[in-house]
Amino acid sequence: MKLRIFITAFAAFLSLMLLQGDALAEVPNFPVLVPLTGFLSLEGTSQRNGAVMALDEDKSVAYGVFDTATSPEVAVNAMERALRDRIHTGVIIGPILGTQMLAMLPLAEEYQVPLVTISGTAKLTEMGNPWIFRFFPGDAVTKVAHARYAVEELGRRRPAILYQTTAYGQSGRGHLETTFRSLGAVPVYQEGLDVSVRDVTAALAKAMAAKPDVLVLHLHSGPTALLVRQARAQGIDLPIVAGSAMHQPTTAALLEPSELRDVCAETGSSPISGGSPEMERFTADYREKFGSDPDAFALAQYDATRMLLVARHTGPTGGAPLRDWLASHEFRGLAMTYKSDGKGNMAHDAVIVCYDGSTRTPHIAMRYKGVDLAR
C-alpha cells in the first residue's frame, strides 16, 4: 500500500516537473543587464526599473536582473551567464555604460541575440553590428538640440562649455562644439572637469573671464548640481543649458528652486513634466512601485521593453527574427516614436526642459523631432 502511494506520488511529481519544464521551455527569457553598483548605478537603477515595470505589467516572459557594475569584464560575464540557457534567451537588455556595450557587441553577434540598450555612446551604432538597438537619443540628437536651443531660442552666441573628462563628457563636448560652430556660435571657453572635482569656482572664474553669454554643461548628475549651485552662489546669473543629468529629479532635488531659475536641460523625455494621460499614469505607477520619480532613462527602457513585448506577442521572441522585426517596425512609445535608422538608432527626438525658479519640476520648453534623420 505504502509502495503504491509512493509510486503514485512520484509519478505525479515527475509529470508535474515535465509539464512545468514544457511550459518553461515556451517562456522566453529577457535578461536585464544593468549597472546597479558603481558610478553609473543611478542611471542603471532607472534602467532596471523601467525594464522591470514593463516586464511585470506584461508577465508573459521570464527575466532576471544582473548587475554589470562598471567594468566590461563583469558585463561580458553577466551576458555569458544570461546566455547559458540559449534556448530561452531571445534578447538581452544591455547596460547604459557604453564601454560595457562595446565589449558585449561581439558576443551578441556570436550568439545571434539582439542587444537592446539606452546607452548614448555614438560608436555602438557605427560599427556595422546589426544586433544593437539603441532606444535613447545619442549625442548626435541630444547635443544638436542642446546647442540649437542655446543659439536659436535663447539667442546666445558666446557659449562656455564645461564638460566631464569621461568618455561620456568628451563625446558630448565634440558634438556640442561642432554644432555650435555650424550655428555660428564659436565657444569662448571650454574645460573638462574630473568627476572627483569638488570646488568648481576656478572653472567658473576662468569661464566668466572669457565673457560668455550662456553656460553650457555636459556633466554627470552630482557635478551638474555642484556647478549650478556654485555659479548661483558666485552671483553668476547667466542662463545655464545643461546636459540630460539636470533633468533627473534626483539632481534637481539637490538644489533650491531659486537656484534653478534660468536653468534648462536637454533630454529624451521628462516623465514628471507630464504631457499626456498615459505619461501621467506611467509616472504615478512608477512612483508607487519604486518610491521615486522616473527619469528619461527609466522611460526609454520602459518603452524599449514594451516594444520587445509587442514583438513577443506578434511572433518573434528572439534571434534573427526579432532582430529583423526591430529593424523594420515602428513603435509608438510614451516618450516618442521609435524607428531604426538602419544602424539600430531607434530614438531621434529630444526635448529641452526648463525650470522657472519656483519648483523643481521642469516644463518642456522645446521639442526637437527627427533631429538626426533630418540631416
Place this chain on the structure above:
Amino acid sequence: MEFLQLAINGIALGAAYALVALGFVLILNATGAVNFAQGDLVAAGGFLAVALAGFLPVPGLLLLPLVVILMAGLGLAVSAAAYWPLRDRPPVAVFISTIALGIVIQNGLNGLFGAEPRAAPPLFSGGHLEFFGLVIARQSLAIMGVAALLIGGVQLLLKHTQLGRRLRATAQDREVAAALGVPVGAMVALTFALAAALAGVAGLLLANQFFITPTHGTDFIVKAYIAVVIGGWGRVGGALAGAMLVALFETVVAAWTDYAVATGLLYAALLTILVFRPQGLFGEAEGRRA
C-alpha cells in the same frame, strides 16, 4: 581678489580633507596599517547625516553629536571586523581587509540609500556672506571652524590627557605599551572610533556643500593618502598641511591652469617629494611605513 576667493574656497575644502587625513593618520600610527575604508567612512558619515535629517529636521550642528556617537560605534565595528582578527598578521593583511570592508560599506550605502547624490543639512543655515567683494558660503566658514575645533581638540586629547598619552604610547610601540600596562587592544579600538567619528564629521560637512554618493569614498581616501605622503607618513601636522596643499591644487592651481593640469601637477609634486624627500615635507614618524 579672485585669488583670495579661490584661496578661501581651497582652505574650506582643505579643512574637510584634513579631518579625513587626520583619521587616516591616527589609525596608521595606532596599527601600523593603512585603513583604506577611511574614505568610505566619510561617505557613511554623510549618509548618516542625510538619514538623521530625515527623522530630525534640524540644523546639522544639532545632528553633529549624534553623527559622532554613531560613527564612533561604526569605528569600533570596523576595528572588530577588519583589524582585530588580523592584528598579529603583517600590516598588508589589514590593508586588504579594509579595502574589502570599504567595498562592503560602499555597496551597503548603495543598497540602503540608492546611488543618487544626496545633500546633508547645513551646519547652521545655507546662504552666503559677502565681505569686500568676496562671496563666502556660511557652510564654508562652518567647515573651517568645526575642523579647527576638532583638530585642536584631538591635539589636546593626544598631548594633554592621560588617555592621549596611552593612545600615543600605543602608537609609538605597542609591545612596550602593553608591557607598561596600557590596554593596547582598547586603545586601538578607541583610535578606530575616534578616526571614524572624524570621518563622520567630515562626511556631514562635505555632504552639504559638495553632496555625497556611495562611491565618493574612493576620492576621499586617495586625497587623504596623497596628503599623508606629502606631509610625512604618520605625521599628524604633515597630514593637515598635505590636505591643505591638495585642496589648494584643486582650487588655486586649477584656476591658473586647468583641472587636468592641476591634477597632473599635484601628482608631479608628489613624485618629486617621493624622489627627493621620501620622508615627506614634515619628516616621517619613525618606522611607520607599512
